[in-house]
Amino acid sequence: MRSTTPHEAVPATTPAASLVFTTVLSHGPLTRAEIARRTRLSPAAVTKAVRPLMEVGYLVEDVDEGARPALGRPANLVRVDAGRALFIGIKVTGDEIIAVLADLCCHIRVARHVRLTDREPAAVLPALTALVRELLLEADGFGVRVRGLGLAVSGDVDRTDGVVRYSPFLEWRDIPLAEIVGTATGLPVTVDNDVRALTVAEQWFGAGVGLSDFALVTVGAGIGCGLVVHGRVVSGAHGVAGEIGHLSIDPLGPPCHCGNNGCVEAIAADPAILRGVREATGRPVTTAAEALELAHGGDPGVREVYARAGEAIGRAIGSVVNVLGPERVIISGEGLAAYDLFAEGIRDAFAASAFGTAAQCDVMTRPLPFEEWARGAAATAIQSFIGSDTR
Incomplete structure (x- = not known):
């Protein structure tokens, strides 16, 4: 309210x-x-x-x-009038909170990062509400009220009730996030899946402007997909539309945290790539930067891990294009740091799996800093405030 x-x-x-x-x-x-x-x-x-x-x-x-x-x-x-109202957008990851104070046109006025050492709600939520209070003080300097707060979290999120059903990276289950944060801050709160929130920002302000049908595929800690069909961001009847990370493309493939085998995420997400690099090299590689260094150093086993990941992503994009026929597929996410290693696999697998003229779909990359994910959360708050929820 x-x-x-x-x-x-x-x-x-x-x-x-x-x-x-x-x-x-x-x-x-x-x-x-x-x-x-x-x-x-x-x-x-x-x-x-x-x-x-x-x-x-x-x-x-x-x-x-x-x-x-x-x-x-x-x-x-x-x-x-961009300066007529302000909104707070927050993206919660497994190790930090990224927050922005944005105006009515979703221009970022202030950005903040807070590191997390504990993923438990009892530790994260006080840090989150303290950050909101800090941004409310910042807003006082602009002389404009904060009209809403958007929260973006990975995983299965019930936007209608503001509940995080399951976030694998945070290990949260059934957290009534909107109610808790709304009570603590006094602000109207919108809670959404982080990829869908980023898709709203891309639809209104980014590479999706003017397109009635497009998909946003994110690669990194997970593999996500936001869908816009006939001008509407799609969440599906049960709130999990676009979960291409859990397309099982190899039933005999590695196990996924969802319980299935051979999911795209189990092959191409950062944890899967690190696991594959460790198996290929016998080295205790723990970060994406270490894996990239080995790949760029020419290690054939490591490069093959990235090639398989690119193929999985390309096949998933082909499935999206075959089913929905979007005008454009935008690839983003922190995993783009390895795009030179993915690119050939994505391109070849997409060309092989896209049916007929679906292969003409414009597939583009769009590197975005993490502040853009928080900006996406702010965009969902603006969307709710103006009454333009298109789901």
Whole structure:
């Protein structure tokens, strides 16, 4: 439930108002005629949707002198007033908390990192709420209220109830995260899977802007996938859509923490690669940087581990493209540090598994710092605040 001051109302949350706001957020500034064209709303519907958002200051109108028609006044551009509200976004990993203070256009104003030495909720949650309080003090310096808090966690997350059902890297089960953090901070809280949160940010502000269908594949500690279908971020009936890391591509392959064998994650995620490198070399390799050094040094056994990982990722991407037919697949995540070792395997396996014209899908890489994952969490808070939840 959103809180308001006596003199400030929350924005309108009609579907048309939400559509207009997100269109201006991603593509603006825009004239009203351009908003109507992009949203397929009538000019009257656009005017009706814009008015309440302007009344509370989330949209503003500027004169575009360069768009003067042959007759009449110049066109007015509608844009989001980025400084009108602030949001906190937090990504929790197995060893740190990354937090950002972002404005209404999801520009990062402040970023913070806090190391974790204990993954138990009893240790993580006090550190998280202390970090939120620190950012609330930072927000006071901008003279703008924080209107929402987004939390992003890996694994099976129930966004509707704000519950972390199971996070393998944190080893959390059935944690009512939204309730706990909301009570501690007094903020409206949105909790989501970290890859879906990052997908929202890519849809609104990144490589997915303007695309109705795309997939975001993340490689690193796990293998994740966010899906946008017909302009909507998909979470599925049970909240686990896009889990390509748990496609079993080799039933006789290594065991996965999910209980199956030969999952993509059991072959291509960082822990699997480290295990394979140790088996290939007999060395006690413990970090991705050590494994990369051996691979770049030319060790054939280590390079084969990365080649198998690339093949698994490529086959998984081929499956996504065959089933959904996206316009683009974006590959991101900390695992991109090894992309030169993955690339050939991904490319060849994708080409072999993509059916027909599905192989024409644009597959691109997009390195993103960890702050972008926290920014994704902030984007979900903005999404909830403006009433534009597209799941």
